[in-house]
Amino acid sequence: MESFPTIISVDDHTVEPPDVWRDRLPAKFRDAGPRIVRAPIKEMTFLGGRFAPVMGAPGDAGPVADWWVYEDLHRPLTRLDTAVGYSRDDIGLEGITYEEMRPGSFSVPERLADMDANHVQSALCFPTFPRFCGQTFTEAADRELALLCVRAYNDWMTEEWCGPAARGRLIPLAIVPLWDAALAAQEVRRNAARGVRAVCFSEIPPYLGLPSVHTDAWDPFLRACDETGTVVAMHIGSSSRMPSTSEDAPPAVSSALTFANCCFSMADWLMSGAFTRFPDLRLMYAEGQIGWIPYILERADTVWENNRKWGGIGDKVLEPPSELFAQHIHGCFFDDAFGLRNLDAIGVGNVLYETDYPHSDSTWPRSREVAEEQMGHLTPDVVERIVRGNAIELLGLTPDGLWAGAPARG
Template sequence: MAAMDTKPEFPLIISVDDHTVEPADVWQSRLPKKYLDTGPRIVRAPLKEISFLGGRFRPVMGASGEDGPLGDWWLYEGLQRPLTRLDTAVGYSRDEIKLEVITYEQMRPGSYDVPQRLADMDVNHVQSSVCFPSFPRFCGQTFTEAKDHELGLLCVQAYNDWMVEEWCGPDAQGRLIPLTLIPLWDAELAAAEVRRNAARGVRAVAFSEIPPHLGLPSVHSDDWDPFLAACDETGTVIAMHIGSSSRMPSTSKDAPPAVGSTITFANCCFSMVDWLMSGKFERFPNLKVMYAEGQIGWIPYILERADVVWEENRGWGGVADKVHRPPSEIFAEHVYGCFFDDAFGLQNLDAIGLGNVLYETDYPHSDSTWPKSREVGEAQMGHLEPDVVERIVRTNAIELLGLTPEGLWRR
């Protein structure tokens, strides 16, 4: 009798890109009393109008008593930012996901509640998860754009304290992996915040894919060196999410969201070339960067082109004195691409590098593969050997983020 063909169990997922919707009291319970009226706080108010064209999100809050759908809005200095269905769409069919304001009661509790999040991770075959912010935006741009940077620094620190002590606290059982913010407007303060959090076990920090879009220095300058040195010394991974430059790729002011959604990887592409041609990885040899939600299928051609430019044009290309190896070699040692749905990329793993690929589920966003991330992974990785799947789904993340062999955060 022939032996039965037993397929190995798909590994428990370590997702390097999920999101948290911050509870309403994150800042109100942590800021000094004098800042409670200007710091981030939630109010319930009607929506007057909303649009998302040309990569720009434009909501307008109505006055109390006006007609319009009610939603919960973050207020901060002069900012009015509503919670929307795009912030937390899991549990809704694709046709039900629209650009609309919502309240906390209208979202899946796992978006903001730790025990409920763990339960939703169990449903989705996910063991551990790294979560990017919502209200602060993907690298804390909200606090960078504010007028009062004294308050902004307190807001960054309050968020990080909540992230480490509560979101990733004892109730999370090591399954939620902290990702912290920095005050982007001051590299010395940023370095201090990296070290403060590294001392309590944090190994990942959010950063902008293209800082000049935020009015900040580029990675080609020396301005970021104190921050980069702190990451280099502490083994803190620099995590860049699509949209962390506050400018999603688009082609025109009237391009529908579908255009930008199709080319979301573009900023990651531009950013990766910036880093590879910056010389920073040679100056800070322990630096690691990862691109969340950027997918991976585009990487092989960019590496091929970067190598050609470095070889043929470096004499006049401005990199001969700082980039001393082919960019593809530098990529292999320092850069990680993250994906949740990229069959083409998985067919070209050899050209990317097995050790440079990480898996994600994007919970609770509209693109999320929840609650079928395992099924999606099995379908796309079915042609790969089990040890290869293990690396992509678990081992690379364990090694990059300094997790325990079991895939949990070390406090």
């Protein structure tokens, strides 16, 4: 295409700088909050969809990494957190330090430069240390500190990562205290008041020991999202359990099945009745791709038509699931030629584009080329909607594709 629209990526990632929490927590909590410790890696595996690192003691032999330490959690930064710029054949499960990662992973000026190199105008970024829906803090023992950590992250995300230096090109994405739906609602409203239009949530909350979307437990949170126009963003892995088949299945199995939890999650939401209670609620599935969506909608409609009475949804799911999907749900992709060939069965208005920077799956720095190769059969107006127009509408961006809530430059 002679003129390809600049991309708005709805799924990139930030690697939090070491001082995010130490600079923002009250003095009495700074030594207990998340902090970076440089230490050796004693052992690290990723089998059966579960990541299991073991931190060595100072002076132990082994490769050195920067570790986030918080309560009993020891989590190293890894090459999988920030893989762009490396040959995919050289990307392994290994620990790294900040000096060994691409600066655009954690520095705003370098991130904007890498976005320029990738034909990306704006980007919505998911967390790394808090994990994809903030479940790190949900699992913490000290809930007072955990709530402060959630708020500190959102302050950093909004005021610094997406602050004046970003010039509206970085779009804020909040986390919430998932252990308390009322507190979560308060945090949604606090951030919505400063222009934040997206919040992380778990694709399958019961995997985290939380209530399912079939209860009314989440209603305060969902009501806050509904009333403020806040999009509920669910990333693959936001249930802390990547799909797998056995305890010894290699990571490639989970990687091939990344869409599966999105599939389960969407069936949950479509059959939950939540869209009847909250008619303005919007969901998006990050990094789940889109090729699987048409069959799930077809099957869900069949179940709704034939089995809704005995299936337990007759009094709460009042429209065909495919119609609910069209009104409420967006699928996100970065490399899905099959999905694009079946776009009519998904809906042009229900598809968003992403680049997954700086992860190993990322199409950086070839996101434009990949998009052009896979969208060559689409008309320019459809391409425009997929790579930026739908994101502008969903996330409340300016017509130019920038975050309108960015603080004014002095």
